Amino acid sequence: MSASLALIALSAAAPSQALAGAWTLEKGKGLVIVTGFASRADKGFAAERKTQAVAGFRKVEIQGLAEYGISDRFTARVRTEVRDVRQEGGDPERRTGLGFSEIGGRYRFLQRGGFVASAEANLRLAEVQDLVDPVQAGLLEAEYEARLLGGYGFTLRERPSFANVELAYRARAGDRPDEIRVDTTLGIRATPRLLALAQVFSVVSAGSAESLAPYDYHKVQLSGVYDVTPRISVQLGGFTTVAGRNALREDGLLSALWFKF
Template sequence: MPFARALAVWLLVILAAGGASAGAWLMPPGEGQIIAGAAFSGSSRAFDSHGHLIPVPSYDKFELGAYIEYGVIDWLTLVASPAYDRIRQPAPALSYNGAGESAIGGRIGLYQSDGLVASLQAVLLTPGASFNSAIEPRRAGSIDLRGMIGSNFTIGSAPAFVSAEGGYRFFAQSQPGEWRLDLTFGVRPIEKVLVLLQNFGALQTGASAAFPRSLWDKLQTSLVYDFTPSISGQIGAFFTVAGVNTGRELGPLAALWYRF
């Protein structure tokens, strides 16, 4: 499999709340992938309006999700990500058990060479719990528009890549929108192992009574092991390193990848 084409597989990452992505690369026509994943987080701390950690009522959050991607034609890849959330909080706060923020959309290729790729993606998201854990109210449905760019290279003899995504999320019901920036670095130190280091960030500059101005920055690191050419497993962890008016997330994740 050519290296540029293989990156369409290796770049696929665990579903993150708020939408998953395979980076700027498109899937070849007639090929696809399904990633089934789970993540757990729990915390008794949150970032206040000055970015300082403060104690808050504890909560536990469990997420199940799938990320599905299929190449339709050379320049179009369809994506979908159904999700389930279970959030537990002590009374009088409300717990939640049901459908999570799910998405459907597509990615259009703009440019591709052996070492560089650029694309645009548009995704429609259903209502769901705020990414800022369970502290804020539920978010309305939204549209996520973003530009994506990626590059592959080698570090010594190890294949590696970087991917950057930037865009804006428009929410219904007059809820404030969010600027988004996601960064990914991946390297294969040995043939069957992929090391991923990712950063996910959001900035809400607008504000309302229910949704004050906020920002968050989350790091995620994981290992992906190839059991067969079509099946891989992923384990890792994530945590919120900084924020304003947002919950601090911390926990493990795991996923199973199937390519077809």
């Protein structure tokens, strides 16, 4: 695996958990989601976007996310992750520990009929990896993210449904380019207890960095969320990287436990 692909792999998170999207929680209501991801990659996308063989990459990640309604318009959120990353090939390497931890909030500034618009800001903190920056290794690094979210609720063949689009700019520390992120979600209540989700997660590097060539990658995720009780739900699904440039072609599975309170 090239140094550039290794850097992207270490800094990239699993597909984010689609929750309320642009919608905010009611005051005093909360949601906790614990998600496990397992993914692998034996191929990557070259600079000309063609696939090529790369040294094996394996990742297991557990994400914890909690959201709480401070008011009907403002939802506070925290998220953290633990992951085990293995790089195989000529110079095998394994890293286990905390990834990025995140704290932020989402404010709903518009609601008209089925349409909702919100703004979200997040501060992300993590320990610098020696592969990313040997000089600063072990110190904390910060990333700042601003996100605009728009959602629309509607009925599709008598089934409650929604569409959600999010546009984010992530300012990153060190010698790494900033990122533009676009997340889209279509959700359909297939049965009274089952929510089907189709999602696309796109990341595009912004600016330049000496250690990384420009990159982008686009993941598709399909999953279902089943309501076991009014408070507890389980989610199962899978994701794959369908296109990219200077990035891994990653495939994976996910399972999650949702708890509403």
